Each structure stands twice: as structure tokens, then as C-alpha cells.
Amino acid sequence: MKLELRGITKRFGALVANNNISLTVESGEIHALLGENGAGKSTLMNVLYGLYIAEEGDILLDDVVQKFAGPGDAMNAGIGMVHQHFMLVPVFTVAENVVLGHEQTTFGGRLDLSAARAKVREISDRFGFDIDPDALIEELPVGVQQRVEIIKALSQDAKVLVFDEPTAVLTPQETDELMIIMRQLAESGTSIVFITHKLREVRAVADRITVIRLGTVVGDASPTATNAELASLMVGRAVELTVHKNAPELRGPALTVKNLSVIDSRNQSVVNNVSFDVQAGEVLAIAGVQGNGQTELTEALLGLQHHVTGSIELDGKPLRGYSVRHILDSGVGFVPEDRTEDGLIADFSIAENLMLDRSSGAPFVKAGNLQLGFRAKFAAEKIAEFDIRSQGSEMEAGRLSGGNQQKVVLARELSRELRLFVAAQPTRGLDVGSIEFVHTRIIETRDSGIPVIVVSTELDEVVALADRIAVMYRGEIVGIVPGNTPRATLGLMMAGEHAPATESGL
Amino acid sequence: MSTLTQSSAPASAPIVKPTAQIRSWKIPITFGSFAVLSLILFVVLGRGQRGELSTFRLSEGRDLIQLPEVALPTFATGMFVAVVLVLMAAASAWLVYRHAKIPIVLTIPFALLFLVGFLAWAASGSTIPVPGLLIGTVTLSAPLIFGALGGVLSERAGVVNVAIEGQLLAGAFSSAVVASATGNSYLGLLAAMVAGALVSMVLAAFALKYLVDQVIVGVVLNVLVIGLTSFLYSQVLAPSANLNSPNVFARLNVPFLSEIPIIGPVLFRQTIIVYVMYVAIALVYFGLFRTKWGLRVRAVGEHPQAADTVGINVNRTRFIAVTLGGVIAGFGGAYFTLGAVGAFNKEMTSGMGFIALAAVIFGQWHPIKATLAALLFGFATNLQNVLGIIGSPVPSEFMLMLPYVVTIFAVAGFVGRSRAPAADGKPYIK
Numbered sequence: 001m002k003l004e005l006r007g008i009t010k011r012f013g014a015l016v017a018n019n020n021i022s023l024t025v026e027s028g029e030i031h032a033l034l035g036e037n038g039a040g041k042s043t044l045m046n047v048l049y050g051l052y053i054a055e056e057g058d059i060l061l062d063d064v065v066q067k068f069a070g071p072g073d074a075m076n077a078g079i080g081m082v083h084q085h086f087m088l089v090p091v092f093t094v095a096e097n098v099v100l101g102h103e104q105t106t107f108g109g110r111l112d113l114s115a116a117r118a119k120v121r122e123i124s125d126r127f128g129f130d131i132d133p134d135a136l137i138e139e140l141p142v143g144v145q146q147r148v149e150i151i152k153a154l155s156q157d158a159k160v161l162v163f164d165e166p167t168a169v170l171t172p173q174e175t176d177e178l179m180i181i182m183r184q185l186a187e188s189g190t191s192i193v194f195i196t197h198k199l200r201e202v203r204a205v206a207d208r209i210t211v212i213r214l215g216t217v218v219g220d221a222s223p224t225a226t227n228a229e230l231a232s233l234m235v236g237r238a239v240e241l242t243v244h245k246n247a248p249e250l251r252g253p254a255l256t257v258k259n260l261s262v263i264d265s266r267n268q269s270v271v272n273n274v275s276f277d278v279q280a281g282e283v284l285a286i287a288g289v290q291g292n293g294q295t296e297l298t299e300a301l302l303g304l305q306h307h308v309t310g311s312i313e314l315d316g317k318p319l320r321g322y323s324v325r326h327i328l329d330s331g332v333g334f335v336p337e338d339r340t341e342d343g344l345i346a347d348f349s350i351a352e353n354l355m356l357d358r359s360s361g362a363p364f365v366k367a368g369n370l371q372l373g374f375r376a377k378f379a380a381e382k383i384a385e386f387d388i389r390s391q392g393s394e395m396e397a398g399r400l401s402g403g404n405q406q407k408v409v410l411a412r413e414l415s416r417e418l419r420l421f422v423a424a425q426p427t428r429g430l431d432v433g434s435i436e437f438v439h440t441r442i443i444e445t446r447d448s449g450i451p452v453i454v455v456s457t458e459l460d461e462v463v464a465l466a467d468r469i470a471v472m473y474r475g476e477i478v479g480i481v482p483g484n485t486p487r488a489t490l491g492l493m494m495a496g497e498h499a500p501a502t503e504s505g506l
Numbered sequence: 507m508s509t510l511t512q513s514s515a516p517a518s519a520p521i522v523k524p525t526a527q528i529r530s531w532k533i534p535i536t537f538g539s540f541a542v543l544s545l546i547l548f549v550v551l552g553r554g555q556r557g558e559l560s561t562f563r564l565s566e567g568r569d570l571i572q573l574p575e576v577a578l579p580t581f582a583t584g585m586f587v588a589v590v591l592v593l594m595a596a597a598s599a600w601l602v603y604r605h606a607k608i609p610i611v612l613t614i615p616f617a618l619l620f621l622v623g624f625l626a627w628a629a630s631g632s633t634i635p636v637p638g639l640l641i642g643t644v645t646l647s648a649p650l651i652f653g654a655l656g657g658v659l660s661e662r663a664g665v666v667n668v669a670i671e672g673q674l675l676a677g678a679f680s681s682a683v684v685a686s687a688t689g690n691s692y693l694g695l696l697a698a699m700v701a702g703a704l705v706s707m708v709l710a711a712f713a714l715k716y717l718v719d720q721v722i723v724g725v726v727l728n729v730l731v732i733g734l735t736s737f738l739y740s741q742v743l744a745p746s747a748n749l750n751s752p753n754v755f756a757r758l759n760v761p762f763l764s765e766i767p768i769i770g771p772v773l774f775r776q777t778i779i780v781y782v783m784y785v786a787i788a789l790v791y792f793g794l795f796r797t798k799w800g801l802r803v804r805a806v807g808e809h810p811q812a813a814d815t816v817g818i819n820v821n822r823t824r825f826i827a828v829t830l831g832g833v834i835a836g837f838g839g840a841y842f843t844l845g846a847v848g849a850f851n852k853e854m855t856s857g858m859g860f861i862a863l864a865a866v867i868f869g870q871w872h873p874i875k876a877t878l879a880a881l882l883f884g885f886a887t888n889l890q891n892v893l894g895i896i897g898s899p900v901p902s903e904f905m906l907m908l909p910y911v912v913t914i915f916a917v918a919g920f921v922g923r924s925r926a927p928a929a930d931g932k933p934y935i936k
Contacts, residue, residue: 051815051936072817087812089805090928100805101816103798111798152816 001062001078001159002027003048003191008057010040010047017043018054019215025160030182030192032206034199036234036431037402040215041195042084045162048193049081050074061160072101080158082149084165090138094131095120098152116155123151127181142291143174150181161185162193167201171289172459172491179205197234198460199227235432243439243464246447251280254451255420260310260320262296262475270296272475273310278420278451283442285466285483286455288494293475294455295337298424301453302334303327314420328357331419335409335426337455339402343409346398350390351379353397354412382411387437403434410441421445424455439465459487533608537595540620544588548623553630553899554580560626561633570765580630587623591616628898639885639892640772647884648780648845649674649855652838653862654869654876655790656831660706661871662794663827664807666931668724669709671859672731673832676701677839679735682850683743685752685843694752695779695840702836703829705731710828714821717933728859736852743850754848755779779837779845786834790873803827807927810934820934835862861913868916871927879916886912 003025010018017040025031035041046052048059050068059066061077068074081087088097095116104112120133129147137145146166153161163182167175182205186192196202202209202223209221211233219233232238255278262271271293278284286294299305301312303324312319319327328334336342344353355364355375363374379393386407390400397408406426413421423442427435442465446452456462462469466483471493478493554560560580564573594616598608625634653670660667677698685694705727712723743750758781760774794800802823805813810820842854861883869876890905898905 049815070817070819071815075817081815083815087809087815089809089812091808092801092805096801097812100801100813101818103801105798109797109799111796111801 001189001191002060003079003160003193004060004063005044005048006058006060008044008047008054008059010043010052010054017215018047020057021212021215021217023210023217025191025193027191028186028189029207030186030194030205032202032209033193033195033212034197034202034209034221034230034234035212036197037429038431039212039234041212042164043215044212045081045164045193045195048074048162049079075101075156075158078157078159079162080153080156080160081162082146082153082164082166084168086142086145086149088137088145088148088152091136093134093136094140094148094151095133097137097148098133098155102156119155120151123154127184142169142289143171143177146170146174146178147181158190160191160193162195164195165197166194167196167198169290171494172487173495175201199230200460202230203227231432239432239436243443245443245465248279248282248446248467249449250282251449253277254280254315255453256311256313257301258311258313260297260300260308260312262293262300262305263307264296264305270475271300274472274475274477275310276470276477276480278453280451281446281449282467283446283452283454283465283483284480285462285469286453286472287459287462287466287469287490288457288472290457292472294457294472295424296475297472298334298337298422298453298455301327301420301422302332325360328416331417333413333416333418333421335406335413335423337424337428339405339409340398344397344405346396348397349394350383350388350397350400350408351375351393353408354379354382354393354415356412358416378415382415386411386441401431403430403437406430406434406438410438414441414445418445418450420453421450422453422455425457426454427456427458427461435461459490462490463487529602529605531599531602533613534595534599534602537591537598537616540616541588541591541595544584544591544620544623548581548584548588548627552581552584553627554584557581558631560629560631562625562629563633563635564637564768566635566637566771569767569771571767573767575633578626580626583626584623587619587626590619591623594619628893628900629896632896634892634896637768637771639888640768641775642888642891643881643885644772644776644780645846645884646887647881648783649838649841649858650862650865650880650883651783651877652786652841653835653859654865654880655786655873656702656706656833656835656838657863657866658869658871658873658876659790659794659803659831659834660709660828661866661930662807662927663803663824664810664927664929664932664934665710665713665824665828666720666724667706667709667828667831667866668721668863669705669727669731669859670835670862671855671857672724672728673702673705673835674839674842674855674859674862675728675731675735675853676705677836678842678854679738679839679850680836681840682752682843683749686749689753691753691755691844694844695837698836698840698844699833700836702832702834702839704832705836706828706832707825709832710825713828713933714824717935720931720933732853735850739850739852750849752844752848754846755844777845779841782837786837787873787877790834794873804927806934807929810929810932814934814936824934835859861909864913864916867926868913870925871930882916883909883913 005021005023008018008021009016021044033041043052047054050071050073059068066077089100095113098120099113099116104115106112117133120131124131131144131147131151137148166178170178182192182194194206206223209223210217211219211221211230213234213236221230221233257277258275260271260274261269264270274297276284286297288294296305300308303322308320310320314330317330319330340346358364364371376393383390383393388404388407388411390404397405400408426438426442430438442452442454454465468480468483469485469490470480471478471490473494473496478496478498558580559577560583562576564576594612598612601608653674656673657667657670680701681694681698684697685691709723709727712718713720755777757775757777764770764774794803802813802818806818806820806823814820839855843850847854862880865876865879865883868879886909890908893900893905894902
């Protein structure tokens with residue numbers, strides 16, 4: 001089925017999220033929609049899917065203008081969507097999720113799930129998925145959950161399938177498998193819209209590429225375009241895709257973690273007997289797919305986890321079992337992975353956020369009184385130093401863009417006297433420009449002789465920053481390898497395969 | 507790169523996420539406390555040391571099949587119970603020490619045994635009418651069960667329903683007035699349902715359309731209904747008594763079933779309100795878990811966005827579920843006037859709606875479990891009544907606390923373990 005979007009304009013108040021966007025996807029084509037976070041890709045797809053109503057423009061399927069009042073209409077017209085955040089009810093089974101909204105019933109309104117089970121089996125056989133229709137969604141790995149999303153769309157006979165940032169949660173291997181599935185689907189005549197900001201994937205699988213920036217189409221490209229060309233189209237200027245760094249200047253072990261285990265509130269051993277050390281002046285990247293214990297590991301370093309065993313020593317002094325306050329005072333800087341939830345208080349001003357971890361005494365507080373003058377001066381300095389684009393230090397942090405919010409967090413953490421810097425997902429959801437900035441600051445921190453731990457699920461980031469890479473899988477460190485380890489090896493390790501002996505022996 | 511640290515796991519070992527071994531001493535400590543309590547109560551301060559008997563009467567006088575009375579020697583029973591409870595507490599501690607799970611076949615007998623010991627102790631030298639105790643349990647639980655079912659429906663759809671109290675009270679008031687005015691108690695039942703629905707529609711409108719905090723709307727609604735009914739009671743009902751004298755439903759005996767020993771009198775010699783309750787429990791369970799409608803209700807309560815993306819109208823589904831919940835809770839309100847007292851009184855629901863809310867949580871948002879939880883509270887309430895009548899050694903003020911103490915313990919002990927619908931209390935904004 002051929003999909004055509006003509007002159008779509010969608011506004012949210014004064015903000016124009018989509019400005020006169022036109023796009024054609026031929027039958028059986030994989031069309032990549034490339035753009036930064038906030039460029040308007042998801043808005044456009046939500047318009048297509050009937051979740052938003054566009055102010056202007058038409059949606060055409062096989063040259064027939066469509067009117068979608070809601071997702072139900074879009075689905076009936078043959079549009080399916082694989083959402084970035086899966087639209088699956090975690091406590092329902094696969095079959096229940098697949099039929100939700102299109103349930104068949106028998107006598108007395110009884111739900112008929114047997115047809116749904118058959119449908120799930122039929123589609124999973126067609127693509128070799130091997131999915132149990134009666135499995136609970138919350139017990140399935142994310143890669144499998146995504147396949148359920150695909151089955152859900154296909155069970156409604158979708159002829160146009162939209163994949164919204166589908167690879168964000170996948171291992172490199174799962175990503176490869178997804179690419180094969182997308183190819184398979186395209187060959188059977190399904191038109192595919194593939195939304196992403198990852199250049200590599202676009203070039204691997206797309207037939208055509210449309211680049212969106214700030215809500216407008218800025219150009220078309222063919223899959224043969226180079227990464228640099230695509231990135232500059234996406235950002236609107238030439239960007240530095242590689243981080244410039246010199247060889248690390250090692251200054252001896254600083255952080256030593258031995259046999260660390262963390263048990264979470266559900267009595268699961270989420271970090272299992274992990275040992276590593278970080279030298280002053282190097283970046284140790286902790287790679288792995290989301291949810292393999294990285295979060296809990298960093299939280300354990302900060303004293304935020306309750307059931308922790310093993311030992312953590314920073315410069316010979318133990319940290320485990322101490323309060324967060326004590327650990328911060330020992331010189332640990334921490335960028336949490338969810339900046340809006342844990343990194344900032346959205347309703348507080350930039351100045352207030354900058355002093356959050358120093359409310360206990362001078363120079364910000366004297367005799368119980370906030371030193372407003374000092375705080376304003378400090379905030380102004382940091383805003384200038386970290387290039388935080390704002391309307392002054394009294395602006396609410398929640399109104400800043402993601403990149404500027406992260407700069408506030410970085411400014412707060414890096415302005416203390418540090419002996420260890422832990423950054424969890426430091427560039428998640430940031431635009432390319434901000435990523436450059438954050439990466440540069442991290443490398444500067446390393447070069448000033450501070451041991452740095454970077455936790456990231458993005459292989460690009462891991463490879464760009466790391467001097468050494470520890471790969472985590474199911475709460476264990478599969479291996480610690482040098483920073484120049486090939487991506488394929490890292491990918492295998494992220495899926496739980498141990499590092500080849502030759503490399504781990506370096 | 508000479509300081510590489512190797513993961514300690516051997517390369518070939520399968521990587522599994524082990525369940526960690528944290529011992530939870532909650533149950534052994536609870537068991538231990540009760541065992542000690544029973545030792546003190548039944549043995550140290552034991553009653554009936556001169557050989558009194560505690561008698562349990564198992565049949566009512568008009569039953570066809572008469573079961574013999576069971577008479578137990580009070581002190582010996584207490585002694586036996588205390589010793590067994592101590593052993594069971596020790597067994598639970600040993601199980602926890604060995605990292606084993608404490609099976610439910612240990613917890614339930616523990617609770618029952620303590621109950622038997624307590625009853626024997628309290629009834630030293632007198633007789634406990636077991637059918638009466640249980641009949642009252644079912645009767646007193648009726649409004650709680652209706653309230654809890656209404657709460658389950660509403661919360662499964664994602665709207666926190668603190669207004670159960672208001673729905674019960676509105677149902678009680680309007681059923682009394684309509685039944686008195688028309689002389690037809692069945693119209694009173696209908697009016698109760700309408701009143702409950704109206705209260706919940708206000709809740710739904712504020713929660714879903716105006717996105718007001720659902721707990722606050724619920725609390726305000728309760729206060730509003732209390733104020734409104736109290737005002738109308740003193741201004742309208744008190745001066746003209748013929749508006750507040752509905753016919754109370756008589757108990758109906760179900761043929762044959764009512765003659766089964768113990769179960770018959772307890773379940774099948776009740777009023778129509780209780781029979782409707784049986785149907786309501788079954789319907790809510792069937793509706794929620796076996797029908798298309800129920801799947802959608804649970805979907806909007808768990809993940810409204812997912813429901814929206816498959817074309818389900820989230821707010822309409824929620825509105826209907828909340829309103830139906832109000833219908834059920836309102837019907838339960840009719841119990842107070844048409845099922846028991848026979849007249850409306852100010853604030854006559856006296857916090858039953860909040861106990862019903864506790865039953866929803868204790869019952870893990872499940873209609874059957876919530877019903878069982880409501881029965882537990884009903885039993886505690888009726889136990890206090892029965893012990894008051896036979897002259898228990900426990901001060902009556904203390905016994906009055908019993909249902910609420912049970913509620914607090916139940917909610918505190920279980921609330922951490924039960925998981926609310928994920929979107930409960932969260933309005934859906936696109």
C-alpha cells in the first residue's frame with residue numbers, strides 16, 4: 001500500500017511541531033525518517049496514526065484521502081505502529097494484548113481467546129518468532145515484547161507499518177534480527193516507515209531517507225550518503241561525530257569494587273558479584289542493554305541501594321554502608337540516568353538546582369540562612385561556564401530543553417571537588433550538539449585526573465568515550481575489554497557471551 | 507592496560523538471575539507474638555481452671571437436621587491451643603531460617619486455631635451460637651462487599667474511589683425515602699442504585715474531565731453526602747416520619763439449601779439484598795475477567811495509552827466502570843435502611859465505606875479476594891456483638907476496636923505485597 005502525506009501541519013499552541021511536511025512511501029519500501037529528538041518525527045507519526053489531528057494537510061493511502069478521528073480508524077485503514085514505548089499491558093498475556101480493541105466474543109459476551117492464540121501462533125510461525133500466546137508480557141524480554149508489538153500490528157492486517165525508534169531498547173544482535181524482519185515484511189509488500197536518529201541503522205536498511213529538522217523536511221538522502229552528510233543534514237551544521245581524546249594518563253587505582261552484589265526490593269539479585277577497578281585519569285564505560293544491573297550498580301556506588309554486599313573503596317577508604325551524604329562529601333559526583341526524575345527538581349530554579357547537594361552548609365547556607373547573593377553569583381558563573389541557554393538563573397529548570405537540563409546537572413556535579421565521577425546515560429535524549437558538549441566535558445574531567453565511570457546503553461557513546469569497557473549482562477560483568485574492542489565483540493558480550501580469552505588477557 | 511579485572515564467573519556457566527536470599531522474619535514474629543499472647547491469655551490468665559466448659563452450638567432451634575452441641579473444657583483447650591501455636595511459630599521460624607517459604611497450610615490453621623482458642627476462652631461457662639455468629643457475619647458484610655465491589659470496578663478502570671462511603675450513604679438515604687414514599691421497597695433499591703450512580707458520576711466527571719485529584723474529590727464527596735443527607739434528615743425526614751419508615755425486607759429461606767447444616771442458615775436464610783450480593787460478586791468477577799468489556803476496563807486501568815492506541819475510548823470506558831461501581835455501592839447502601847434498621851439515621855454508614863476501601867486494597871483489587879476481606883471485617887464486627895451478648899471478659903470498648911484493628915493489621919501487612927492497577931488514580935491526558 002502506498003502512503004502519502006501532503007502538507008501536514010501540526011501546532012501545539014504557539015509551537016509548530018510539524019510544518020508543511022510531505023512524504024511518500026511506496027508499497028514495499030522501507031522509508032527512514034531521520035531527525036533529532038524533538039524534530040517532530042513522533043508527532044508526525046501520531047498524526048498518521050490518528051492520535052493527533054493535524055491542522056492542515058492530507059493523509060492518502062493508495063491515493064485516497066483518509067480522515068482519521070482516532071487510532072481505530074487508522075488501524076482499520078491498514079496502518080500499524082510499533083511504538084517506541086511499547087503499547088502493551090504488562091499484566092496481560094500476549095494473546096490478550098494482541099486482541100485488545102478487536103476482541104471476539106462468544107455467547108454471553110465471553111471473551112474468545114482461542115482465535116487470538118491461533119493468530120499469534122500463525123504470525124509467529126510465519127516469521128519464526130516462537131512466542132507463547134499465554135506468556136505474560138512483563139515476563140518477556142524487551143526484544144520479544146517488540147515482536148509482540150509487531151504481531152499486534154500484523155494481526156490487524158497492517159499494510160503500512162511504522163516503527164518508532166525501534167532499536168533504542170535492543171542489543172546489537174536483536175537490532176540485526178529486527179532489520180531482517182523489516183526486510184522480510186517489505187518483501188511481502190508492507191510499506192515501512194522507520195523512525196530513528198541512528199545513522200548506522202538507516203544506512204543499513206532504508207531504501208530512501210527523509211531528514212526532518214525543527215518540524216520541516218530539510219532534505220532527502222539515499223542510503224549511500226555518508227554518516228557525516230546525514231548528521232549535518234540532521235543538525236543543520238557540520239558536526240563532530242568523533243570525540244577527540246588523547247591516550248589516558250593513568251595515575252594509579254582510585255576506585256576498587258570487589259564482589260559487589262545488590263539485591264533489590266523483589267529479592268532479585270540484580271548485581272551479582274561484580275568486581276572492577278577504575279584508575280585515576282581513565283574512563284571506564286559500563287556497557288549493556290538497559291536493565292542488566294547498571295542502574296543498581298551506580299546506585300550502589302552512591303549509597304542509594306539498601307541490600308549491598310561486597311566492598312567499594314575510593315582512594316583506600318571504604319564507601320559501602322555509608323550515607324549518601326557521606327559519599328557525596330567523599331568526592332563522588334553523580335549524573336543520574338533519569339535527569340527529570342532524579343537529577344533535577346523541575347519546579348526549582350536553575351540556581352536552586354545548582355545548590356541542591358550543598359544545602360547543608362557554607363558557602364550556600366550560613367546560620368541556617370540561604371545565601372541568595374552568593375547563589376545568584378554562583379549560578380551566573382555556571383550558566384556562563386556550561387553555556388546553559390536560559391532566561392537567567394531564576395528560570396525553572398523544568399522549562400529548559402533536555403540538553404540544557406543536563407548541563408545544569410553536569411554543572412552542579414562538576415563544580416565540587418571530585419575524586420570520582422559517575423555519569424549514567426549522560427546523553428540520553430539529547431540532541432547532537434549537546435552530546436558533543438557532554439562528551440567533551442567528560443573527557444576534560446578524565447584528563448584532570450579524576451576516575452570516570454560512564455554507564456551507557458549506546459554502543460556509539462561507549463566506544464567514543466571509553467578507555468576500558470565493562471559489559472554487564474544479567475547483573476554480572478561479562479568481561480572488561482579495552483576501549484578499541486570491535487563492536488561485534490561488544491555486541492556478543494551484551495548478549496551474554498564471554499569475551500574471547502585473547503582479548504580479556506590483555 | 508595491565509590492570510584488567512576479570513569477572514569471577516567461569517566462561518561456560520549459564521547466567522541466570524538468582525533469587526536472592528533475604529530472610530523475612532515478618533511471619534515468624536507475628537506468629538510468635540500471637541503464640542505468646544495465647545500463652546498469657548489461655549494459660550497464665552487461663553479461665554475455667556475449675557473445669558468449666560465452653561459450648562459451641564452448631565444448629566439453630568428450627569433446623570431440620572440438629573447437630574449436637576460441642577462442649578470443650580476451657581482450660582485444657584486453651585492449653586492445647588497455646589502449645590500447638592508455639593510449635594507452629596517455632597516451625598515458621600525454622601522454615602524462614604532454612605530459606606523456605608511458609609506455606610499457606612501453616613498460616614490458615616494458625617489463624618483458625620487461635621480463633622478457636624480465643625472463642626473457647628471467651629465463652630468459658632457459656633455457649634457460643636456458631637450459626638448466629640456466621641449469619642451475622644454475612645449480613646454485616648453485605649454493605650462492605652457491595653462497597654468493595656464498587657471500589658474494585660472503579661479502581662480497576664484507573665479511578666481511585668474514596669467516595670464509597672458517600673455512595674453507601676446516598677444509597678441508604680434515597681432508598682429509605684423512596685421506599686417510604688411509594689410503599690415499595692423494590693423501588694427503594696432502584697433509588698439506591700441511582701443515588702450511588704449519581705455520586706460516582708460526579709467523581710468520574712471531576713476526575714476524568716477536570717483532572718482534579720481523585721482522592722480529594724472522593725473525600726469532598728463523602729463530606730458533601732454526609733452534610734446533605736444529615737441536613738435533609740433533620741429538615742425533611744425528622745418532621746414527617748412517614749418519609750422515613752420503609753418496609754424492611756424479610757429473610758427468605760431458599761428451599762432445601764437452607765436446610766443444610768450450618769451453611770444453610772448462614773447463606774440461604776438471608777434477605778434479597780444478600781442474594782443479590784451473591785449474584786453481584788459472580789457478575790463482577792465474570793465481567794472483569796471473562797468478557798471483552800472487562801479486558802478493556804482492566805486495560806485502561808493498567809496502561810491507558812496502550813488502550814487508546816488500539817482504539818478504545820479511555821475516558822468513556824472509565825466513566826462507565828466508575829458509574830457501574832457507584833450503582834453497586836449504592837445498592838449496598840440500601841442494606842442499612844431496607845436490610846437492617848428500617849429507617850435512615852444521620853451518618854448511619856459510620857465509616858463502612860472506608861472499611862470497604864480497605865477491603866479493596868487487602869483484596870488486591872480482585873472481586874473475590876475483596877469479598878473475603880470484607881467477610882473478615884464483617885466477622886470481626888459480629889464477633890464483638892456476640893461476645894458482648896454472652897458476656898466476654900474483654901472490655902466492650904476494646905472489642906469495639908476489633909474490626910478496625912483487624913483492618914489496620916490487614917492493610918499494613920498486605921498493602922506492600924498487593925499491586926494496584928498501574929494507572930490507578932492517574933488521569934489520562936494525551
